[in-house]
Amino acid sequence: xxxxxxxxxxxxxxxxxxxxxxxxxxxxxxxxxxxxxxxxxxxxxxxxxxxxxxxxxxxxxxxxxxxxxxxxxxxxxxxxxxxxxxxxxxxxxxxxxxxxxxxxxxxxxxxxxx
Amino acid sequence: xxxxxxxxxxxxxxxxxxxxxxxxxxxxxxxxxxxxxxxxxxxxxxxxxxxxxxxxxxxxxxxxxxxxxxxxxxxxxxxxxxxxxxxxxxxxxxxxxxxxxxxxxxxxxxxxx
Numbered sequence: 001x002x003x004x005x006x007x008x009x010x011x012x013x014x015x016x017x018x019x020x021x022x023x024x025x026x027x028x029x030x031x032x033x034x035x036x037x038x039x040x041x042x043x044x045x046x047x048x049x050x051x052x053x054x055x056x057x058x059x060x061x062x063x064x065x066x067x068x069x070x071x072x073x074x075x076x077x078x079x080x081x082x083x084x085x086x087x088x089x090x091x092x093x094x095x096x097x098x099x100x101x102x103x104x105x106x107x108x109x110x111x112x113x114x
Numbered sequence: 115x116x117x118x119x120x121x122x123x124x125x126x127x128x129x130x131x132x133x134x135x136x137x138x139x140x141x142x143x144x145x146x147x148x149x150x151x152x153x154x155x156x157x158x159x160x161x162x163x164x165x166x167x168x169x170x171x172x173x174x175x176x177x178x179x180x181x182x183x184x185x186x187x188x189x190x191x192x193x194x195x196x197x198x199x200x201x202x203x204x205x206x207x208x209x210x211x212x213x214x215x216x217x218x219x220x221x222x223x224x225x226x227x
Contacts, residue, residue: 004157033214040122042203042219043158058214090157100146100165100207103215105157 002026006091006106013081013113021076021109023091031094032074033058033103034066036087043090049074081113116141120204120218127194127225135189135221137178137204145206147171147180147187148215152201161189161202194225 007022025032030051035043045058049068063085065077074093078085088110092103120137127133139145146165150158162171167182176191187204204218 040219042217043215044217045214048214092158100163102148102160102163105150105159107155107157 004091004093004104004106006089006109008109009107010110011112013078013111015081015083015113017081017113018077018079019081020078021089021091021111022073023075023106024073025091025093025104026072027093027095027104028071029093029095029104030071032068033092033094034064034074034076035090035092036060036085037090037108038087046076046089083113085111086113087111116145116206116208116216118204118206118216118218120202120221122219122221124222124224127223129196129225129227130193131225133189133191133194133198133223135202135204135223137187137189137218139185139187139204139206141185141206141208141216143208144182145208147178148205148207149176149178149187149189150203150205150217152203152220154200158203194223196225196227199223199225 004025033048034046047066049055052071088108091106094103117140148163149161151161152158162173164171164180170179178189201220203220205215
């Protein structure tokens with residue numbers, strides 16, 4: 001019962017370094033999402049992919065890029081990390097498209113940028 | 115645009131106390147409403163949902179009723195346990211083209227024995 005798997009769980013970067021956060025789901029879901037969680041801010045949508053082959057910007061896309069590699073995998077890339085990107089990142093997915101369908105979340109990647 | 119406002123807390127209760135976490139929303143159309151729970155070090159888990167006016171969602175002793183007239187979806191539990199200590203998020207989906215969720219800022223609940 002893996003659900004949504006995120007790697008790595010923790011990462012420390014230096015300013016200017018790049019890295020890719022990986023996300024994979026095994027529920028055959030069409031839509032996938034990347035959020036960041038900051039204290040007092042709730043969850044904010046970075047990018048999403050409504051279906052394989054499509055990606056769209058969310059609320060806070062600046063400084064990030066995404067790739068929907070296939071139906072299972074949706075990665076988030078920081079090209080040049082900045083301290084303001086220190087956050088907890090969550091990947092989520094949902095199956096049948098409809099407003100009644102909840103999203104399923106991974107356990108998060110805790111990213112610190114020094 | 116859509117928005118969700120929930121009481122910010124933190125909320126600290128003794129075991130067996132009654133819990134209410136207020137949530138109000140602004141949305142176009144007829145959104146679906148959700149409560150998610152996040153235990154320490156974990157991701158968000160769906161706690162309950164309601165998809166139309168006057169629906170009551172319930173799970174694990176928690177309840178919330180979709181009140182369209184007051185645009186509210188308050189979370190309640192009659193008797194909290196230490197294991198309920200977590201962050202609770204209210205969220206909505208308005209059925210827009212990609213079914214995105216709009217979240218409140220979260221409410222930290224601590225239950226003391």
